Amino acid sequence: MKKIKVSEAFKKFMPERAVFVLSIDKRGISNGMVASWNMKCSEEPPLLAVSLWKQCNTQRLIRESKEFVISVPNKSLEKQVRFFGSCHGDKVDKFKETKIRTLPSRHIRTPMLKDATINFECRLEKTVDAGECYIFIGKILASYMNKKKKILLYTKDNKGKRAFQEF
């Protein structure tokens, strides 16, 4: 049991479920990112938590709109996962750029992803300051599933190149 840097331990403490975190701005334009720091945190009431870097655009949209969608991808969305994970939504309309297919949500303005395996519509319940990130805790208003589809896992960082695998 060797003492190591936290950054090394974090690299080993894998895999993670890389999910799309989608939100919407005041003008009604959706944007989003990919985040692999997420967890269930209550079943009754149903809550999900996701930790987002304080510098990212999506955290601002969520704090303004008080809503977000967690969209769980499969292999068919790997290209979009890489794109949403690699660029800034204030510079590019990632939805347009990737031609990702959306569906309207029932309770919120943020759309969900048609080809995802699971979509969770969330209302922002609580924002927690956590170091360089904000943890957003969302109350799940509705959930949707493509039962036959699998889950894409973020398995490791290969010198800056992210590896994914379906589970």
Place this chain on the structure above:
Amino acid sequence: MKKIKVSEAFKKFMPERAVFVLSIDKRGISNGMVASWNMKCSEEPPLLAVSLWKQCNTQRLIRESKEFVISVPNKSLEKQVRFFGSCHGDKVDKFKETKIRTLPSRHIRTPMLKDATINFECRLEKTVDAGECYIFIGKILASYMNKKKKILLYTKDNKGKRAFQEF
């Protein structure tokens, strides 16, 4: 994309990294449980979050002691994972019962697990009320790794029987 109950969506939104969450009581007796709702939430400062049911014994110990260890298991600890996940620490000394091997931590009183793949020594930084659970955010004081060992994933609930798989 079919609308489904959140409990169904949670079953599909897998796998999870089932980790030991260890703590210590006022008398210096360690106890712990297994929790699969956990995530990294900041790298600088290094923070980990874990969501624990409000009724469990470990949440009380963490709130009292302000410290905990997150110990990431591998296949060799599967039996202990099942035991720590299935019984109450106020009735049984799970460490004694399972003969699980411990090591002293450097910065806190709670021990870590000798045969784990990763151990994180954490100081309680923040407690967040989240529905039926408390989210404990711990500052990582030190991390340790057995580099050759793998990570045990909780893959699914088979009608009450939990399935695990090494990754």
